[in-house]
Amino acid sequence: MNYLRITKENIDKEHICCAMSNKQSIVKKEWLRKRFEEGLVFYRSEERGKCFIEYIPAENAWMPICAEGYIYINCLWVSGSMKGHGYSSDLLDECIRDAKEKGRKGLCILSSEKRKKEFLSDPGYLVHKGFSVADTSANGITLMYLPFDLDAKPPKFKECARYPKVEEEGFLLYYTDQCPFTYYWVPxxxxxxxxxxxxxxxxxxxxxxxxxxxxxxxTTYALFRDGKFVTQGIQSDKKFLALAGVKI
Structure with a gap:
């Protein structure tokens, strides 16, 4: 498999894997374009499909974490016919190589306790690759890390993220354009x-x-109901109505 790095020079002509439709792609590309100067890297397979890694210096990550000196992985995604060929390892190995070359302390990424949850990395895979849990939020989302120096201080969630809650009644959603599917589903x-x-x-x-x-x-998608965190999974209109108890 050959790989390609997306940059401000080629982003207009290259696809970005996770967003195949025109409008979704435009919104996501605009978000990426503004992050390149902050050190964001988008590295994907040359073959068209969902096979990519997106990462950024943790100080510039759109995440409520304290992880100075680390690289934060926004997304590591291999799916469909591309699964099972070692491409995830290829992408992660390139991220590790790049991070070490830049003198970073290690990598960190969001996952979940015990089992895989949607829009979060598989904890079993991360453990297999040497990651361990650095911090855990009250709702079971974990911040996992792979330090390059065993003495490196582990990253952690900010207090607002470790104990997620809001005062708003009803449903309250925080979202960004980092994931292109929010552009389609939130409206x-x-x-x-x-x-x-x-x-x-x-x-x-x-x-x-x-x-x-x-x-x-x-931060890509955080849905609350009556003050309590409900899910990080992007909801379709039908899934949301089911969640709200509406019979269709």
Missing amino acids: RVEAAAREHNIRFKAIHITDRDSAQNVPAPV
């Missing part, structure tokens, strides 16, 4: 909520400082 969930008179508020995070202070361990 549809908003419309479904209005149609069924469900109390729903969406907060679109558009800057790094706000993202680093979100009251949840995930």
Whole structure:
């Protein structure tokens, strides 16, 4: 398998794996374009499909974490026919090589306790690759890390992320354009909520400082209900209505 790094010079003509439709791709590409100067790397297979890794210096990550000196992996995704060929290891190995060359302390990434959850990395795979748990939020989302020096201080969640809660009644959603699927589904969930008179508020995070202070361990999509964290999984309109107890 050959791989390609997406840069500001080639991003307009290259696909970005996770967003095949035009409008989703444009929004995601614009988000990426603004992050390249902050050290973001998007590295993918030359073959078209979902096979890529996206990472950034943790100081610039849109995450409420304290991880100075680390690289934060936004997303490591291999799916479909590309699974089972060792491509995940190829992508992770390149990230490790790059991070060491840049003098970083190690890598960190979001995962979950015990089993794989949607839009989070597989904890079993990460443990297999040498990662261990650095911190855990009250809702079971973990921050895992791979230090290059055993004496390196582990990264951790900010307090707002370790104990996720809000004061808002009804549904409250924080989301960013980092994941292109929010562009498609959030407006549809908003419309479904209005149609069924469900109390729903969406907060679109558009800057790094706000993202680093979100009251949840995930910023791409963090859904609360009556103050309590519900899910990091991006909801379709039908899934949201089922979650809200509406029979269709």
